[in-house]
Amino acid sequence: MKKKLLLAVCMAAPSLLLAAESVHQSVSASNRALLDQYCVICHNQAVVNSLATSNEGLQTTQLRNLGLTLDTEDVSDLAANPEVWEKVIKKLRVGVMPPPNYPRPDKVRYDGFRTWLEDELDSIAANRANPGRTQAFHRLNQTEYRNSIRDLLDLNIDVSDLIPADAPDQYGFDNNAEVLALSPLSVERYVNAAHKIAELAIGAPPRGASITTYDVPLNLIQDDRLSEDLPFGSRGGTAIEHLFPVDGEYRITLNLQTNYVDFVRGFDDANEVELSLDGEHLQTYAFGGDAPGIPAPYSYAGNIRGSDDWEEFMMAFADEGFELVLPVKAGPRVIGATFPREMWEAEGVQQPRLFGYQLAVTELPDGNPGIGSVEIEGPLSIDGSGITPSRQQIFSCEPISADEEPACARQILSSLARRAYRRAVTENDVQGLMEFYKQGQLEGGFETGIQFALERLLVSPDFLFRIEQDPRNAEPDSMYPVTDTELASRLSFFLWSSLPDDELLDLVERSELRDPGVLETQVKRMMSDSRSSGFIENFVGQWLYLRNLDGIYPDPAAFPEFDENLREAFQRETELFIDDQIRSDRSLRELLSADYTYVNERLAEHYGIPKIYGNRYRKVMLEGAERGGLFGHGSLMMVTSYPNRTSPVLRGKFVLENLLGGPPPEPPPNVPALETSNDGKQLTMREAMAMHRENPACRVCHAAMDPIGFSLENYDAVGKWRTQFAGQAIDASGLLPDGNTFDGPDGLRGLLLERPDDFVGTITEKLMRFALGRSLEYYDMPEVRGIVRAAREDDYRWSSVILGVIKSAPFQMRGTEL
């Protein structure tokens, strides 16, 4: 057969088209044969069209629900249904199809087919580009709102109480325009928020005093210097930034940590606690010391009492905190409360480390006192609006006489509107704001006028929504480059999750944003700017599930050593690591292969890294294969576990979804809970999940997820390295459906690093989704592959990938309506 074809080609040499056509035919035939041999057995029309019966196998139901009919799809004309072929590519990328125990083509043919599919789809896309269409009105989410307020008004405010939280879309990102709806409740909240923010920003005198309480979590261990804002030689306590609305008198109250019956902790010995404001010492309070009478035994406090005088002494400060009334200047200030470190070691038998219920009830007589909470009440009296960063930002001019007021108001409001609306300001815009200014000015003078106008600005759709509009005479079913204004917003919300700054707006006004080299320069500037922390918080926080870290409470009985210090360290480690990677413009491969991380003493202790002292985070080089790269991060291991045990399935799913781009489908309904013990004997995870391997319907997906998860079993549910579980040595070997074997996190790393295109491609997909604020469709995939190809030339550096996304068609252009 082959010989014949060759002959035909040779004889028809001049007719290249004919030759190409027959090559095309033979490739198609070969691919058709491949599909028929390995895929159509299951994915065919007969199965999909069959009627459901009550006793059919789970696999049949799954196949029908999937609806994939590879016998009817035409592999010689991918353009007829590119969506389906992109889906196929996803499965081939992670090698889960054909499922285990089914015949599979050899690696060369397998990879070859996939590559062919990708190349074909890419060339089809090259002929008919489709940048997709973002929504015309894209509401700012909570984070973007907060950052915008911060950058617009130089006001740091926690908006989570003010406006509702946003639910993430099915990919885990909360900046998808499709899910950012607007309900009557939200509108009310935005109006209320506008009142509060305007009042704070202007420094308008509040109606009355209010009390803000800052609680210190009970299981934050206060053994060391806890913050850079607290002095050297201090121990424990807390440093909080509080926004004092106006110059005036405030009362600061310290409450020491007590147990649940209000006994102050660590009261046995004399102690001191210090209060400071912006690093300056305010007052020292002494407490504790020789308690009279007979103490209660060192145990469950309260039920077995000490003598009356001892009991009363222990509760002497139970209801009275330490307080200070003092004048404070308006603005964000740091209140510090901490204890001087003692330089002696406690004697005798110490209480074991307490956790959970014990921690709540016992009074730790031989332990250290701690800060329970800090209350700030005020203003008790008002001296004036003071000089705050937000006032300085807003009042770019100050009218000396009443005549000057309107002009100054215009100047202020135009400037604010330009930044808030992220575009050149029209006379209409200013007029609208000036009307509110006039109302306010009548009521309370110049500053009240500005306050009213600011409220109007903050509820304006031009502020709350990112607006993209088709050009006036756009043809339906076409595409156009987004305006420079729209591009500037896309850039700043991608890289900063916030408003474009003056430099970007200036470039837009001079029509220079799209000049050669300008984009690259700007991207570089923006990534080095401190505001790029918004990118890490928002993109990385959601991509790596870091946002979930705060909501997980590991079972204290299973993990008694877990405390808030560790939770905080997990978060910082990952943030600092990624930040360093991006700023140093490393290759994305180092996310997995890095040989360093950031630890402080607490984290180093957890990881078994010796000789690290103090609370500050520092870069350490790592030895051995246990840590290094994202898999070694406690944060990732914790967010992919349950409170009392690891979950190989969650970990496998994470890798498939966020690193390999082949997310598994939803599990079937009515899956029973996992039995983790059998007749009292605890099972290893592998044993417990035997059903995943035995039932063919389960095996389809779990054959890929479980081995990945098992390879990470050395990390327990709080990321600690272990070699044993359930009385057996941990077996971290894995076998993937495509035949690849690996062992342990090192093996998994190696496996992923062998296919950097896949792993970088997945991150690029996520980046693109985040940058566009919409779901990615099949027509975006060729773009993604193009970016990865280009990045490959530059060793997959962050800058290449990010610039690749920014320069791509979906980012630069927009499709019109059909």
Added chain:
Amino acid sequence: MKFFNKTLPRRTLLRGIGASLALPLLDSMVPALSAASAQVAQPSKRLGVVYVPNGMAMKAWTPATDGAGFELTRILKPMADYQDRMLVLTGLNGTNSNAGVHASASTRFLTGTIPARTESDLQAAVSVDQLVAKQLGRQTQLGSLELALDQSDVFGSCDIGFSCQYTSTISWRDAYTPLPMETNPRAVFERLFGDTGTTNPAVRLKRIRKDQSLLDAVSERVSELNRQVGAGDRAKLDQYLDAVRDVERRIKMAEAQSNRELPLVDQPAGVPDTYEEHAKLMFDMQVLAYQTDLTRVITFMMGRELTGRTYAEIGVPDSHHPTSHHRDDPALYEKVTKINEFHTSLFAYYLDKLDATSDGNGSLLDHMLMLYGAGMSDSNRHDNTGLPLVLLGGGSGSVKGGRHLRYEEGTPISNLHLTMLDKMGFPVEKIGSSTNALNLLSDV
């Protein structure tokens, strides 16, 4: 060039927070009663529940005689003025539990069931106040209000093996959703009256007008934008316009009703320093809430179940919970009795205010069904039988007070819940473990 046409994503739903509590509303959201004005021809019934923790010193609670003309015991004496409107109920049982006795106490009080044993997955049952709120709440701005004096700040488990959420609430929206209780009077005020910081009608009216003009301006701008975009893009803005119009409608209603007379109260700064001040302030908020008809169902915990609070101000500097394990020691028993008495005297302050607030053709108290009590009787033994319960108020004439009623052994508290539903006007056949409505109450 062909795009594959995508219909609007299914996710274009209106999404609110979906929180179980009503959320802060715009200023002066005086209720959207359908034709109602400040004059209420048929004043509606209100439900109130006040809960005290750690059981009761039963020897100083249970009256010696039954029926009418019973003698007030020491703990009941602070409520002497209301004896004729009070029904002391003795002999009702909560479900027994061997573990988590405190978690069971608070949970069973309004649900009649005990909690499932877990620190994470919570399960009980819907509470009777929420059943009432589902009905009454349709006519008020806030379906119900859940308040407390103790913060739930002990993480993890409070009663060993049981999540802290069990002991810090008595209201359950459904079997899996315990409702958080608000402890900060400032937050309560804001939820009721918005953020002008005062009930002063002139101030609030000014805010209403300003918000109206803000929203007018917004609508104008949105309509302008709407004209500039294609049909497909309008959906988002239409959603925005609908939302704005909805809020405007409520503002208009609020403006129409803003002449309702209210005591002049300023927003509290936060949680007051002493227990007594805190309790009284929260009681004041509750009266205001009923008075403005912002809600008709309020539950209030005067302390977290298993609380260790001390009461130095009444000469009991000992922690409540350990003291409640009196072991029949007379000195300790005296201390617990004092604490219970303190609670009822504060409760009497609340009753005084309710009685003094006029409500159509009577007082608020006349139209209220109020339940006061604890989820366990003798605290030393964590006794679940013969719970200390008092039913107060006129219930709009449906409750005849002035009697001490004793029920036969084993009568479940769910029978009381059944009767409460009946008195509030929402009779059901069965609730929790009820066997029957409470007999002696229904001959009214």
